[in-house]
Amino acid sequence: xxxxxxxxxxxxxxxxxxxxxxxxxxxxxxxxxxxxxxxxxxxxxxxxxxxxxxxxxxxxxxxxxxxxxxxxxxxxxxxxxxxxxxxxxxxxxxxxxxxxxxxx
Amino acid sequence: xxxxxxxxxxxxxxxxxxxxxxxxxxxxxxxxxxxxxxxxxxxxxxxxxxxxxxxxxxxxxxxxxxxxxxxxxxxxxxxxxxxxxxxxxxxxxxxxxxxxxxxxxxxxxxxxxxxxxxxxxxxxxxxxxxxxxxxxxxxxxxxxxxxxxxxxxxxxxxxxxxxxxxxxxxxxxxxxxxxxxxxxxxx
Numbered sequence: 001x002x003x004x005x006x007x008x009x010x011x012x013x014x015x016x017x018x019x020x021x022x023x024x025x026x027x028x029x030x031x032x033x034x035x036x037x038x039x040x041x042x043x044x045x046x047x048x049x050x051x052x053x054x055x056x057x058x059x060x061x062x063x064x065x066x067x068x069x070x071x072x073x074x075x076x077x078x079x080x081x082x083x084x085x086x087x088x089x090x091x092x093x094x095x096x097x098x099x100x101x102x103x104x
Numbered sequence: 105x106x107x108x109x110x111x112x113x114x115x116x117x118x119x120x121x122x123x124x125x126x127x128x129x130x131x132x133x134x135x136x137x138x139x140x141x142x143x144x145x146x147x148x149x150x151x152x153x154x155x156x157x158x159x160x161x162x163x164x165x166x167x168x169x170x171x172x173x174x175x176x177x178x179x180x181x182x183x184x185x186x187x188x189x190x191x192x193x194x195x196x197x198x199x200x201x202x203x204x205x206x207x208x209x210x211x212x213x214x215x216x217x218x219x220x221x222x223x224x225x226x227x228x229x230x231x232x233x234x235x236x237x238x239x240x241x242x243x244x245x246x247x248x249x250x251x252x253x254x255x256x257x258x259x260x261x262x263x264x265x266x267x268x269x270x271x272x273x274x275x276x277x278x279x280x281x282x283x284x285x286x287x288x289x290x291x
């Protein structure tokens with residue numbers, strides 16, 4: 001419990017400082033901005049992949065998630081709405097899971 | 105995901121950063137250290153946001169403006185020339201975020217009480233990371249691919265947290281190396 005609260009406070013401080021320090025001291029960064037952007041993109045990709053694939057690998061679950069993820073991409077490209085796309089993805093995931101469970 | 109209602113609302117109220125909050129929740133059950141270290145790397149992009157905003161707009165109260173400078177606020181603030189306009193955006197975004205979390209907590213309790221909905225609701229985490237990833241695919245495709253493969257390989261051998269951390273640190277270096285090699289080959 002205390003561990004959760006400490007983690008929340010630490011991450012809140014990190015986030016605030018990452019936003020505050022460049023505003024306060026007006027940093028000028030050269031050649032480092034590309035590294036930072038690529039690092040963020042890699043991390044999000046890493047978080048996505050590890051949340052998509054469960055260990056041990058369950059191909060049935062993975063199949064459902066991949067289909068739902070495809071629907072998320074299509075809906076996001078179509079409507080550019082984060083909340084709506086997540087909701088559509090969750091509903092798709094639920095519908096496909098239910099169909100598969102009833103079939104087998 | 106192991107977080108109580110109070111902890112969830114506290115996270116939204118204090119952190120106010122979607123990717124960091126989701127990373128914290130996803131990694132907390134694996135490793136405390138990684139759960140607090142990975143958001144640092146994720147937050148590095150805010151340094152760029154701060155630099156850009158401070159050069160475009162006169163910031164008189166950075167300690168207030170900084171708190172709500174999220175990805176969305178940054179994008180909308182690019183044409184702002186008044187700090188109060190940014191505050192307005194931040195207040196709207198913050199209230200939506202905290203109230204949305206509250207609705208999610210109430211709705212989540214009802215939906216998660218059924219085992220049928222649970223796997224589909226946890227998919228929302230994957231969907232969110234995917235949506236955050238989409239704008240990066242075009243501009244940082246190589247970093248996305250290298251980061252994803254690195255994390256997946258470590259994930260498959262049971263070293264998920266290490267893989268995610270290495271993806272964030274090493275992928276930009278690998279991308280730079282690949283680009284240098286391709287330039288040499290072209291010449």
